[in-house]
Amino acid sequence: MIIIMKMGAGEEQIQEVVGQIEEMGFRAHLSCGEERTIIGVIGDERLVSPHVFELMEGVERTVPILHPFKLASRDFKPEDTVIPINGMHIGSREVVVMAGPCAVESREQLLETAWAVKEAGVRILRGGAFKPRTSPYSFQGLGKDGLEILAEVKEETGLAIVTEVMAPEDVPLVACYADILQVGARSMQNFSLLHAVGESKMPILLKRGMMSTLEELLMAAEYILSHDNYRVMLCERGIRTFDEKYTRNTLDINAVPVLQGLTHLPVIVDPSHGTGRWELVGPVAKAAVAAGADGLLIEVHPEPQRALSDGAQSLKPERFAQLIKELRRVAEAVGRGIG
Amino acid sequence: MIIIMKMGAGEEQIQEVVGQIEEMGFRAHLSCGEERTIIGVIGDERLVSPHVFELMEGVERTVPILHPFKLASRDFKPEDTVIPINGMHIGSREVVVMAGPCAVESREQLLETAWAVKEAGVRILRGGAFKPRTSPYSFQGLGKDGLEILAEVKEETGLAIVTEVMAPEDVPLVACYADILQVGARSMQNFSLLHAVGESKMPILLKRGMMSTLEELLMAAEYILSHDNYRVMLCERGIRTFDEKYTRNTLDINAVPVLQGLTHLPVIVDPSHGTGRWELVGPVAKAAVAAGADGLLIEVHPEPQRALSDGAQSLKPERFAQLIKELRRVAEAVGRGIG
Amino acid sequence: MIIIMKMGAGEEQIQEVVGQIEEMGFRAHLSCGEERTIIGVIGDERLVSPHVFELMEGVERTVPILHPFKLASRDFKPEDTVIPINGMHIGSREVVVMAGPCAVESREQLLETAWAVKEAGVRILRGGAFKPRTSPYSFQGLGKDGLEILAEVKEETGLAIVTEVMAPEDVPLVACYADILQVGARSMQNFSLLHAVGESKMPILLKRGMMSTLEELLMAAEYILSHDNYRVMLCERGIRTFDEKYTRNTLDINAVPVLQGLTHLPVIVDPSHGTGRWELVGPVAKAAVAAGADGLLIEVHPEPQRALSDGAQSLKPERFAQLIKELRRVAEAVGRGIG
């Protein structure tokens, strides 16, 4: 951490800051510029609250030097984390597609979708049993019954399952059925839940909050990693901006290479939520693969207009199958494959 | 709901939409403009997903007519909701101030703050026992021990207590100690928690998510109200914008009169989180009272530089006492008092 | 336009609205729902200010039906606009790359860059002579001398020139030197300038303001088109969001397919400004091509660390040449070529 003193801060004020630094067990390092003095704090700044200094006389502001995340950083673990699921390796050369309906609505609906996505080459099925909905009047998911349907369809098709868990007390239950636990965008800073999924030791798909910074996403991952659970995938799913007239969210494509520079964890993109409109899912999915995403999360529904949730952004199976073919060409163009 | 057809949509497409409307038990109402046809859906649109129509051939988009919230709306309940707490009436003529430290750190710290804010005229003490923190390495609150301290201080000073609850399973415990349960900004769309605090029948202070629209805030309130728990206060605490260089958040002052027009629930303002810097708390607190806020939530700490959380935005007791005097003058200027 | 009456609006209020509509030469169309009355305004709503109705008694709000842009819309002109420049056709099958330094700094710098990008296959050179800079203390461009250098380099290399014009009075001058006039992001709503470049009849590269909606971008294009100048390219160059810690802007990849659905004008992407960091330019440029962009605008500088403007986002010539090769593969994967 660096402490920037105000113009004209006196010697006494500087000495008080230095005293405070040393009292806390760190070393101080002074640099006297033409207009101001700057004081470096030597030691692990993650253990210091900046306001301790910011509230002292003569201090203008403090500047952090280290990333606040540690276990998630490439500094800590330079090589890519690879997460094996159902014969695939997320975070490796192959771009892994997870697909299925937003919500589990019935055995028939899920099974039909499952066979369709499997035929297109997919090996991980998505589908929500617990659904976070803005309105209490919207369909809230089938709950435990939905989990049972997921289990049956998994049994029948051999697909692995990714499904959302919303409350800490549901983690043990959902963990019995899922191969990957999804933490939704609205739960990204539900810290009780982060602790619980960390403790579960399951692979986790952690979605970025719609107005969370990349640093907050990495700090949320850090909660999970701090339980010694390193099988975490980060998912960019669109952020909220000033222009939501023609799309539900704004997919942050920059996030893909930025995250891959900062962290060793795999980066997944959700073009369905990232756009909110099925016509846009194809172009944006291709963009994600071209930018280097390690995986995609795509909503597929046999009858989107009858979907109980997110129908407007769901692809029909035949369109999805066509998209996978197109994605394969883009993946090859950037030296990867589709898994 | 209104369905806007594309330019050049054919008669057959229009008839299919009409058929769908009627099949769902609504009535359709056609209006043929010069360039396009518009179809009104007569009935309670809250029961219809717009994508049912948006995915039909020839449809350009749909426009909702009704607010998605109902119980929270002034249409449903025109008169102000007044919530009595500890001899005060939140939502009435008096502007109610709740004050105290961000986190309960020790019996001494809380007691000292409690007596100080009481002397300044405050009757509700804030203080967090469970703390949501961006970093797993930050102080996470004293938990149950913090609740015990709150209970002792309440007993000793006669102040009512507002404190945060973060997980549904903690609601019964926290409800034993608190007079008002706080749902924090990061939990505003933790729907399991909203159900649990609704069920508790306790007064609730619901903070707006830093990334939530006013409509989403009202929908979150709707979750609580739908449990027949009408003692809900809404709290504006600053939103996230593109400019966070000099403040932690951007306090949305417009939200005060906008919410008061849309809902019957009291509107509280938190200038401490809304600015993030103690020097700004005074001017912005005065602005909130001038704009018509029903209450204020202010962080006070005897030694901000030693605070384990949010020190930079906490007022010292003497400054707080001075601010209350200044607020009293502003409150009187707009025909209200400070409670 | 649709006028939504308040719940409980009386017959008299409805009749006044109808009277106002008819007085203005439109026809009114009533639809009485269960809770409210809705009134359609039949006629060209672009000629009506919504507040005329919004301020009438009993009116809750109005909803526009038509896009506010007309000449720029696909409804008005369904087929793609193709703009021929220097033997290429922007808006057709080939993805056109424009490249060069942010600012013209010297004859040597520009010439070296020009030959390098030409060798990589580029036929349009970018380079600013007039530079909009946030700080009055930053390099402001060489002005007319810069234009002279551009002319010499054009003569020598045969490259076409795209360069920015900042003030209406400079349009005739810059038009003497440029093949494409660039309207910068900060000038997107400089309406005097839009009129002037419209009048110039030159091809225009119109950059989206960092704080502008897609609708505002299309309305800015409409200013130019209304001068019967249809050779307009739209350029997505990154928007401002809440998270600018690791990038200068957030490239809005969704904008590519959204704009292509709304308008017939070609869509260009600027990954240099859209990210602000040279390491991110490659992945995001590939994403843009995969998403269907009609062109790219890329900053190249022989010695980025010595650049007088935007060095951090400039590619060195050898990296740029390598990127063009990679882009060619992505373009082919989506059925296009690089021009």
Place this chain on the structure above:
Amino acid sequence: MIIIMKMGAGEEQIQEVVGQIEEMGFRAHLSCGEERTIIGVIGDERLVSPHVFELMEGVERTVPILHPFKLASRDFKPEDTVIPINGMHIGSREVVVMAGPCAVESREQLLETAWAVKEAGVRILRGGAFKPRTSPYSFQGLGKDGLEILAEVKEETGLAIVTEVMAPEDVPLVACYADILQVGARSMQNFSLLHAVGESKMPILLKRGMMSTLEELLMAAEYILSHDNYRVMLCERGIRTFDEKYTRNTLDINAVPVLQGLTHLPVIVDPSHGTGRWELVGPVAKAAVAAGADGLLIEVHPEPQRALSDGAQSLKPERFAQLIKELRRVAEAVGRGIG
């Protein structure tokens, strides 16, 4: 400026950075932390582009120490700037109200409004002759005829005039008629215009761009101040955020005390654009005064529903007169008066 080296940066890389610093005429100051080396650059960093260092091997990032604005800062000029206009002193104890219609529409309209606001105690009349409009199909102002009307009304009523200028070439003309030149939000970074109004030596009302940071606002002021024109007022008029459903903009109330801490220039608030709805103007205007604003800019129109621009946010004269009375009470409560 501080240069933060990457973890593991070698001695050679550090020496190259030091060499570069010294080559540029600055002094380097090293601080070796536990994980990384930090290098301070001693000298006026406003003269250095950070990318010079950011592109060097081993450098992670740079941190600016000084504000980029200088003449506008309190460090440079600690005492408040006071601007005398028509017998008032903007930036002193009295809160100055400027009021009038958005656009000059006719002699009658302007004169009626002028007498009404004068009677309410106002001494500065606002009214636009040149109007920046998002759509080319909207009323664009009366231009020179509007200026003539402003002159007549000024002559007749003795009110001072604030009016917008949109293009550099119009500055001399508008300066003949106006007492204060307004630079609109969309022109805040029209640098040619900033130079021209700086050169005019007139008092300037500089509106913050709707998505401009406070730092950019101060840099725009710096352009004007650098022409030795110190009579600049800054105007907060609402920013663009993710939630624009119920208001046109989000008024940034925090900006008032933040700006007053950073700069000596007076801070004006425009609650009309800041909310976009006349019902909200009163509460937000009171908030601005309570927060310490030095002035207000309020739209008043005798017949808002017939206004050619911004009718929805205009107050009728009688409501405005009532508001002034209420504002007077709030101003007194914070130790000021209304001028």
